[in-house]
Every structure is written in C-alpha cells, then in structure tokens.
Amino acid sequence: MSEPVDARPRAPKHPELVVFRGARAVDPSAGLDATVDVLVERGRIVRLGPNAASPEELASERVLVVDASSKWLLPAFVDLHAHFREPGQEYKEDIGTGLAAAAAGGFGHVCCMPNTKPINDTRAVTEMMMSRAKSAGGTRLHPIAAITKGQRGEELTEMADLRDAGAVGVSDDGVCVMSSVVMRRALEYARTFDMPVIQHCEDHALTAGAQMHEGAIATRLGLRGWPRVAEDAIVARDLLLAEATGARYHVAHVSTAGSVRLIREAKSRGIHVTAEVTPHHLMLTDEAVVGYRTFCKVNPPLREAGDVEALREALADGTIDAIATDHAPHSPLEKDCEMQEASPGMIGLELVVPVLLELVHSGALPLGRFVDALTRAPAKVVALDAPCLIVGARAELTLVDPTVEHVVSAASLRSKSKNTPFLDRSYRGRVELTMLGDAFAFQRGRNR
Ligand code: DOR
Numbered sequence: 001m002s003e004p005v006d007a008r009p010r011a012p013k014h015p016e017l018v019v020f021r022g023a024r025a026v027d028p029s030a031g032l033d034a035t036v037d038v039l040v041e042r043g044r045i046v047r048l049g050p051n052a053a054s055p056e057e058l059a060s061e062r063v064l065v066v067d068a069s070s071k072w073l074l075p076a077f078v079d080l081h082a083h084f085r086e087p088g089q090e091y092k093e094d095i096g097t098g099l100a101a102a103a104a105g106g107f108g109h110v111c112c113m114p115n116t117k118p119i120n121d122t123r124a125v126t127e128m129m130m131s132r133a134k135s136a137g138g139t140r141l142h143p144i145a146a147i148t149k150g151q152r153g154e155e156l157t158e159m160a161d162l163r164d165a166g167a168v169g170v171s172d173d174g175v176c177v178m179s180s181v182v183m184r185r186a187l188e189y190a191r192t193f194d195m196p197v198i199q200h201c202e203d204h205a206l207t208a209g210a211q212m213h214e215g216a217i218a219t220r221l222g223l224r225g226w227p228r229v230a231e232d233a234i235v236a237r238d239l240l241l242a243e244a245t246g247a248r249y250h251v252a253h254v255s256t257a258g259s260v261r262l263i264r265e266a267k268s269r270g271i272h273v274t275a276e277v278t279p280h281h282l283m284l285t286d287e288a289v290v291g292y293r294t295f296c297k298v299n300p301p302l303r304e305a306g307d308v309e310a311l312r313e314a315l316a317d318g319t320i321d322a323i324a325t326d327h328a329p330h331s332p333l334e335k336d337c338e339m340q341e342a343s344p345g346m347i348g349l350e351l352v353v354p355v356l357l358e359l360v361h362s363g364a365l366p367l368g369r370f371v372d373a374l375t376r377a378p379a380k381v382v383a384l385d386a387p388c389l390i391v392g393a394r395a396e397l398t399l400v401d402p403t404v405e406h407v408v409s410a411a412s413l414r415s416k417s418k419n420t421p422f423l424d425r426s427y428r429g430r431v432e433l434t435m436l437g438d439a440f441a442f443q444r445g446r447n448r
Contacts, residue, residue: 015064017041018435019053020399023068027075027389028368029376038073040395043438048391066433068399072367075387076108076396076434077374080198080276081173081252081324082349084110084141086132087125088117093329093416095132095141098349101327101415102139103441105349106398106431108387109379110139114146115174121146121157126165138441139434142168142382147186147197151175154182156189163193168382171198173252174299176234178204183238187247196248196274196381199238201259202300206230211339213286213301221292223339226301232258239266242273250381251275253326255300257310264319274381276324277311279348279355284308288421294335295421298328299344315373316365322378323356323370325349329417346420350413353400354427361402361428399433406430 020038025048027033037052038045047053057063084098085091093101102110112129114120120129126143133141145167149155151174159170170190177183177199190197207226212218214225235251239262242249251263254275266273278298285304288296296302314320328345335342352374359365379386387396407426410418434442 015062017057017063019057019063019065020068020073020397021053021058021065023071023073023399025073025389026367026371027375028372029386029388030390032389033368038389038397040435043395045389045391045393045395048389066399070403071432072400072402073389074106074371074398074400075375075389076398076436077106077352078109078378078384078386079107079325079327079349080111080322080378080381082110082112082327083115083329083345084112085116085329087128091416092331095129096136097414097416098327099133099136099139099141101347101349101413103434103436104414104431105352106400106434107139107349108396108434108436109142109384110349111142111144111168111382113144113171113173115151119146119151121149121151123158123161123165126162126167130166138436138439142166142384144169144171144173144198146170147172147177148182153177153179156182156186159189159193159195163195167195168384169196169198169250171200171252173198173200176200176202176204180237180241184241184245187241187245187249191245191247194248194383196250198250198252199234200252201231201234201238203230203233206233210301211297212289213303215286215304217286217290221289228256228258228303228307231256231300232262235259235262239263239271239273242266243271246272248272248274253278253281253300253324254311254320255281255303255307257307260310260314260319264314267319274321275319276322276378277315277320278324278326279352280346282308282311282315282359283355284421292339293421294337294339294342295346295419297339297342297344298326298346312359312364316369318369321373322381323352323373324378325352329415330419331417335419347413347415347417348420350415351408351420351422353429353431354406354408355422357402357427357429394437395435397435398431400429401432402429404428404430
C-alpha cells in the first residue's frame with residue numbers, strides 16, 4: 001500500500017530533470033485535460049505535451065522518471081482556511097506538522113486563521129508565523145490576520161501593517177463580527193488595501209449554548225440547537241454591507257441552503273462576494289452526531305440532507321467558489337469529553353482527496369470544477385498566483401491516484417491531532433506525491 005511512486009533503484013538524489021510520464025494532466029485554468037508528459041527542471045515546468053520526453057531523456061541516469069500513467073497530475077491545492085495552533089497550542093498542531101499534513105494532502109499553499117494564542121492581530125505574530133513556515137519549507141503558509149483587535153469585534157486591526165507583514169486577508173474566524181458598524185468599517189478599511197474580509201457568519205445571540213444543528217436530532221439528543229437563520233441573517237446583512245461599500249467579502253464555511261440562495265442572488269447582481277465550503281459540510285449531516293460523537297461537533301454545525309444537496313449544487317455550478325478544509329486540530333483533552341465541553345472542529349488537510357473523490361466518481365462534481373475549487377478559485381480570493389500547469393510556471397504539482405483502494409488510519413496522518421470521523425473507512429483515490437519547486441514535499445511511502 002505504501003510503495004514509492006518510482007520504485008526504480010536508479011532514482012538520482014538531485015535529478016537534473018523530473019519527468020511525469022503519461023499523466024492525465026488536468027488544469028481548467030489552462031484549458032488542459034490531456035494525457036501528457038510534464039518535465040520539470042530546477043523547479044520549473046519546462047515542457048508539457050504528449051510524449052514530450054525524448055527516449056534519450058527517459059533512459060538517462062540523470063533523469064527521474066515518475067510513472068504517472070493512469071494518475072492525475074493537478075496543480076497543487078490552495079487552502080483558504082486552516083487552523084495551525086502555533087503560537088500557543090502547539091500540542092494540537094504546530095506550523096511544522098501542519099505544513100507536513102498540508103503537503104501530504106496535496107496542498108502547496110495554506111492560509112492560516114488568526115485564532116492562535118496570542119491572536120494574530122499584530123505584525124509580530126504574522127511575521128513569526130511567516131518565518132517559522134519559511135524554515136519548515138515545503139507548503140507555503142499565508143497568514144490571515146484578525147479583523148478586530150483580540151477578535152473582540154470592537155476595534156479594527158492595523159490592516160496595512162498586517163498586509164505588509166504578509167497577511168493575505170482578514171477574519172475573526174471562530175467569532176462573528178456582530179456589530180454592523182464595525183463590519184462596515186472593516187469592509188471600508190480593507191477595501192483601501194484590496195484585502196478580502198472573511199466572515200464567520202454566526203449570530204451569537206441565536207446560538208448561545210448550541211452544540212449542534214437545531215432540528216429533530218438535536219431534540220432527540222437533548223442538545224441545544226444552532227438554527228440556520230443564525231448564519232443566514234449575518235450573510236444577508238453582510239451582503240448588503242458589501243454592496244454598500246464595494247469591498248471584497250468572503251463567506252467562510254457555508255453550511256445552509258439559505259446562505260447559498262443569498263450568495264447566488266448577490267453574485268447575480270454583481271456584488272463582490274466569494275464563498276467556501278468544507279468537505280464535512282458536503283459529506284455529512286447532523287445524523288453523524290448521533291451517539292454524541294464529539295468529532296462531529298463543528299462550527300457551523302453539520303446540517304440536513306437538503307442543505308448538503310444545496311451546497312453540492314452550489315459548488316458544482318460555481319456559486320460556492322472554493323473548497324476549504326477548516327482544518328481544526330484538537331487533542332483528546334478537547335474531544336474525549338461531554339458534548340457541552342468539547343471544542344468544535346475536525347482536521348481535514350489530509351482527507352480532502354479521499355473524501356471528496358466520492359463526489360467526483362459519482363458524477364456529482366465534475367473533475368474540472370473539483371480542481372478549480374482547490375486551485376485557481378481559492379488563490380483568486382486571496383490574490384495569490386495560482387499553481388498551474390503551464391510551461392514556465394513554478395512546479396507546484398499534486399499527483400493523485402484516483403482509483404487506489406485504501407483505508408485512512410490515524411497512524412497514517414502527519415497532523416498531530418487525529419480528530420476526524422473520516423478514519424478507518426475505505427476510500428478510492430489519494431495523493432501520491434506533492435512537488436513544490438525543485439523538491440518533493442511529499443512522496444507516499446518515502447518520508448515517514
Ligand atoms: O469548528 C470550528 N473550529 N469552527 C471554527 O470556526 C473554529 C475552529 C477552531 O478553531 O477549532
């Protein structure tokens with residue numbers, strides 16, 4: 001199950017050339033879906049086309065040939081929404097383990113939310129995260145700084161300073177900016193720096209004490225519910241504010257059919273709104289919480305089948321732009337406890353491909369849209385250069401075996417935390433290799 005991608009003994013340590021041989025290369029942003037060879041030299045794509053590698057190159061000792069036949073070669077993924085717990089809660093995840101998990105999941109870029117300890121509301125924290133990530137190497141980290149100081153929803157952060165230090169957007173994720181006045185100012189202020197404002201949409205007055213989605217199952221379990229309208233009401237208000245200010249507004253982890261309807265309508269009127277959805281909101285309903293499974297306590301909560309259907313449709317038709325993991329590591333301390341005591345969140349970076357390929361295999365999500373929602377679309381939200389499969393581009397590549405049957409176990413994960421309900425099940429498809437620049441950031445079977 002964990003054999004190396006290229007089992008030939010002659011693989012050179014520092015190949016002059018890497019050839020991905022006979023891959024199905026898929027990059028909708030380049031209009032590409034074809035069986036080709038992709039050649040990488042000193043970290044750049046230098047040639048791409050059917051039989052692009054010469055027989056001499058394929059036979060050369062100085063060339064590393066990766067047999068990619070019957071595999072998909074994709075641009076490396078971009079995650080808009082992860083929680084690495086450094087600084088402050090490194091026992092759950094640190095920047096090194098978070099980035100290793102990201103590389104194993106096929107990600108070349110990860111945007112990290114500011115709810116660390118201390119909160120990333122100053123240049124010093126942003127710079128510290130950037131420098132830790134730089135020394136870890138591999139997947140690149142892009143901090144998302146707080147909208148308000150201490151995520152208290154009152155006073156705006158110094159967004160220009162944070163942007164200059166490397167922040168690609170602002171969010172108080174985990175907490176909603178409740179005040180309309182503060183949200184309006186945040187949109188106006190961020191607009192002057194062309195930064196997106198990413199909102200965690202939750203009317204906290206409507207969710208006080210909530211443990212899961214409000215509905216029949218919450219009633220049966222005797223748990224207080226989180227009604228859909230707590231999300232929808234904030235989305236509706238913010239869309240009006242985004243329209244009034246002309247700012248770039250992004251909805252984090254959309255979970256309801258109502259939010260989808262509002263976003264679709266706003267987009268049709270030309271409002272600058274983008275949105276993301278998580279794999280767990282696409283694949284699970286509130287039924288998963290039955291048995292008081294704390295791994296299925298997430299914020300926003302898992303909803304009902306009608307919501308899942310609306311989210312899937314919205315992702316397929318582009319109303320929801322991006323897939324984002326909301327990778328939220330927690331230790332047994334926060335999860336092996338009563339529902340009321342448990343922290344919300346599940347990890348996700350290493351599970352995107354196995355979990356979501358089910359939608360691609362079933363035809364619910366076209367492969368091109370799946371790739372776009374993990375590459376070009378999220379990169380656009382935070383104005384990053386998207387990984388792409390074109391000659392001259394930096395090599396940022398993810399090789400996926402779409403058909404291999406396998407089981408994801410806790411032991412196979414790079415993340416420090418194992419809080420996900422998606423373990424110990426069999427899947428079809430997984431990431432085999434992630435190449436970032438001139439190095440393999442992940443090779444299955446090689447770097448554990
Ligand atoms: O489930 C969640 N966990 N949702 C959030 O918004 C925050 C996150 C966390 O930080 O654990």
